[in-house]
Amino acid sequence: MKQFWAFVKIEFYHIFRDKRTMLILLGMPVIQIVLFGFAISTELKNSRVGVLDPVSDRTTRRIVERLDENRYFDVVCYLHDSQEIEDAFRQGKVDVVVQFSPDFENNLYHTGNAGLQLVVDATDPNTATMAANYAQGVMATALQEEGQAQVAIQTHLLFNPQMKSAYNFVPGVMGLILMLICAMMTAVSIVREKETGTMEVLLVSPIRSVFIILAKAVPYLVLSGINLTTILLLSVYVLHVPVAGSLLLLAFLSFLLIAVALALGLFVSCLVDNQVAAMLISGMVLMMPVMLLSGMIFPTESMPVVLQWLSDIIPAKWYILAVKKVMIEGLGLVAVWKEIIILSVMAVALIVLSLVKFKDRLE
Template sequence: MNRFIAFVKKEFLHIFRDYRTMLILFIMPIAQILIFGFAITTEIKDASIAILDKSKDEVTRELTQKLLSSGYFNNDAYLTSESQIEPAFNDQRVKMVVVFEPEFGRNLQKEGTANVQLVCDASDPNQARMLSQFAEGIFASYASQGVVKGIQPEVRMFYNESLEGVYMSIPGIMAMILMLVSAMMTSISITREKEYGSMEVLLISPLKPLQIIMGKVTPYVMMALINAVSILALGYFVFGVPVKGSIILLLMECLLFTILALSLGILISTVAKNQMVAMFMSMFALMLPVILLSGFIFPVENMPLPLRIISNIIPPKWFIIIVKTIMLKGGGLLYVWKETLILIGFVVLFVTLSVKKFKIRLQ
């Protein structure tokens, strides 16, 4: 029995000395609970909307205040015409526009009914549905108080009138596949060289660190692009997801994101000591953030401030915005140049860190 207890103690010491095991046993479950608990929510909080008030009377001002004081909506802008609605959506500024008809209050008083239009960005159909339902509920609650009667909300969905869920899933799936597959394959690539002992041969060769990195990345670029084209083709021909913008621009953005994912994979491989560690880092460090914090499934706007800040360093978030803008909204480079520059910045950062890691190994 004493021998068994001594053996168990040895195993405990072995576990406690391995920080990777401690990370898996204790830190990962806590991180998963916190991220899932805060990120997975169907609540609407401070969603950005715009107001197009053609009446500007006491009733419309009161209804606007009712919307904004509910805690569900945050006013981003006051529009002056319908022509400003689509640019506001393309600029990622607002998710819904509330349009009050002319002489709204007068129509309520004289005719007993008045119209308000809820124009939603349905590139995210779940969020658009929730926004319109929350707004309709606020109008209904306001009318039930006996203040007004006969408010007729009309819901209009931009970019996805039938609220097809696949319009949201195709951009997200593309980002997830390109990120996971590309990063994982490249991270395993170099760690395999380490395990086989051929990495040292590369490090002492005349090739510069940047050349080694580019040589590792290049073969996977074409394979990842084939995946991207396949996803786009399936989305268009099988599921009917439109490509309203430039297909050339879309493919160039896919190429940029592929290079980013491959560069991140190379960076992971320079840190990981073996293939198992590289695979674990790729899965844990990429899968959860891509699914939870990129806006793929759950709206980033509904998350607590710390998670919203963290989401800004999740590259797939910006790629999904780009894909939706080009595919569903027909926007050009003018509407996605900021997100494109962010992705380029990530590429430069990951490549620079990878080269630095190689230089450290050479010293």
């Protein structure tokens, strides 16, 4: 029995000595419960509301006040005509627009022809459905308080009138696939050279070490381009998700994310010395944040502020936002300049960090 406990004691020593094992055993459960507990939320929070009210009478003001008082909505702007509605959505100013017909109060009490329309961004069908249902409930309650419960509230779904879920998950899947494949394959490829001892042989060749590392990333850049083409073809011809904007701009955004992922894979390869560790970091550690914090499945607006800040450092978040604008909403370069700059800065920063780290390890 003493021998048994001696072996148990030795095994504990081995575990405690390995920091990576301790991180996986004790750190990952904490990270997972925090992310899953706070990031996975089906509640609608802080949905931005725009109001188009030609007359602004007492009844319309009462309805708008009820919306603004509700914890699910924030009235952020007032529009002047119907031409501004789609522009407000395309510029990312609003999530919902409440449109009152002219002379709403007079028609409500005298003619019975008062018109009330709810315009919702349906690029994310689940969020659009919740926003429409919540807003209709709030406005119906406000109308009942006015003694007018018979007003029909019309709902107009913008960008995705058929409410196809593919419109939402295709940009997310594109970001997930490109991030994981590029980062994982690049990291594993370079670490494999370290494990087999061929990296040292390559580094003593006449070619500079920087070009050796970059050369190993080029094949994955080409293969990622093939993956991108396949994804787009399946999206358009099988899932029937149209490319409403510029295909060239969409390709540029995708290759920008690929560059970020390749640089991230290169950085991971500089931190670890075996393929298992590279697979764990590139696969498990990247997959969960990308799926939960990028807006791929759950809207980041519904998350706590700390997780919203954390989501800002995930490249896939900015890629998914840009792809939705270009692919679904049909916007151009002006609408995605912010995402392009952020992804470019991330790519440059990761490449510089990787090359510096690689140089340090050589020395």
